[in-house]
Amino acid sequence: MVLRNKWIWSLLTIICCIVVMAFKPVSKLKKWDAETPIHEVLFALGEEKPKHFLKKMTPEMVERGKEIILTGQTTSPKGKKSSRVSKYYQCTTCHNLVQEDPDLTKRDPELRLDYAIKNKLPFLQATTFHGIVNRESWYNDDYVKKYGDLVRKANQSLEESIQLCATECAQGRLLKGWELEAVTAYFWSLGFKLGELGLTDQEMGQLVEGNEAADPEELRAMLKSKYMLKSPAHFGDAPPNKEKGYEGLTGNPERGKHIYELSCQYCHKEGGVSWYTLDDNKLTFKELLRNIPKEKHFSLYQIIRYGTYAVPGHRPYMPHYPIERMSNQQVEDLRSYIVQEAK
């Protein structure tokens, strides 16, 4: 009888615990502030964890990931120096690590250039790693259309994207399991924080007070409306007549100068990733100007819109700029700067 009572009491205790937990107020909300990563908030609001979520993330993993991103190699958990992921590039050759769009809900290259000038950021072909874990697809739109099966998996998976970037974009090798985890852990450390989303006091209040009346789904949707879940990527064309340039557009040499410095010279500086140096020498501008009408990649229209390809014997190449990364207007701005400097 005593034994039976014990069982009943135990069962009642478990049921009570479950009931208490189920109806427990969302007390965690009170801890959320500007520094709280938004994934924590979303998970607390019932968001399903993405495939690239790591159950275990240590500061060591983050540090290793950062080293891989910045230099292409790191020290493995066993203490051995890893080989370089790519002989030619590191991730930061094409990607920034910090916020690059002033408004996270827009991908406007004009606004981005202003932001890059103000914050002295490179103006690059690929999107920033800041907030990359908060996106829901990668290698979007025309990348899928053009490259098909090569990028289809990467379009739906951050881990596949990292591997695709390492092997195809950087012309390197696949990352080992621990390297992939380290890079992913570093990416999680670059995720958006509540304070970066530009939430109104009212919106922040909804989260902080944990208004039980608010629908978690609505809160999640509100949060996700504050940033883009994907970076659109559409490929542009060179103008049909390169001599005339893009129809109806007039370049601004002042903005073109910034593009030349923050974009072209980022890779084509002395000691940069390219043999083809672009300095401020008049001869360089004359050469660029002379090549503009040509149907080859030395024409700025051609190289910006189509890039070059890695070929056997010469793996380094230049990726093109989708129009979201450099607008036609900006190409004309660059051209006008070259024309001005070549005189």
Add this chain to the structure above:
Amino acid sequence: MKLKTAILMLLLMGSLVFAQEKELVNGIFRGSRIINSHSLETQRAGEFEFILSHRFGTIENGISDLFGLDVARMRMGFAYGATSWLTLGVGRSTFEKTYDGYVKARILRQKKGGLPFSMTYLGSTAIRTQAFGPQDSIAASKFTNRLFYTHQIMIGSKISDRLSIQIMPTLVHRNFIDSREEETNDVFAIGGAMRFRLTKTLALSGEYYYVLPGQLRDGFVNSAAIGIEISTNGHDFQIELTNSQGMQEKIFITETTSRWSDMGIRMGFNLSRKFKARGKWF
């Protein structure tokens, strides 16, 4: 004494300019060679350069030997950038089967709004390995007598976007000279070179070595060369006309015999390809 003080002051000024962190002037010359001469440029750290040079026979025989193309001297060389300021190199020339090894060290760098010139030191050793003939002195075949040394200071400046110049006070020491002739073991020469860029990828170059009188026996003349330089990504081509058949200092400075005035002109080329041996490629 005054000269020493002046040089010291100049170096001191250079050091002061360095301290101001001004922007370096890059690419005074495109490659590591001007024509026969070294340029003051060193390899980037971890960069490996393969350079293949040919000097053909004189053009004086015309079509019969295809303007000298039937006769060729070749040097194959490798240079490696141990650091961004120190280059180590080796090479072998078919002329007297001569091997050479050298170090090139940057001493000063030209800076925008600062020091107006760059300075590099070149130290080179050459060994003749070709067997001596019966007409040569027996002493010449001794190993130490086969050695030649060159010390050179290269001072150069990018005068404008198009024009770069370089002067090269040079000392060539020959361990052995034929005592039957009026010659000196040490040969002092002053070289001058220029590069004029026609476009971003095309340039004209020229160089001339003046050997101070009384050091070489009759028949030896000063080396002079002109060339055209074509640069592509990774490859540099130099096509030249010169009166020297050697591509090592001891040969073209002290052993040039052909005269431009007598059609003793030779065609030649340098072809260089750079690789990255250490660190990230680019």
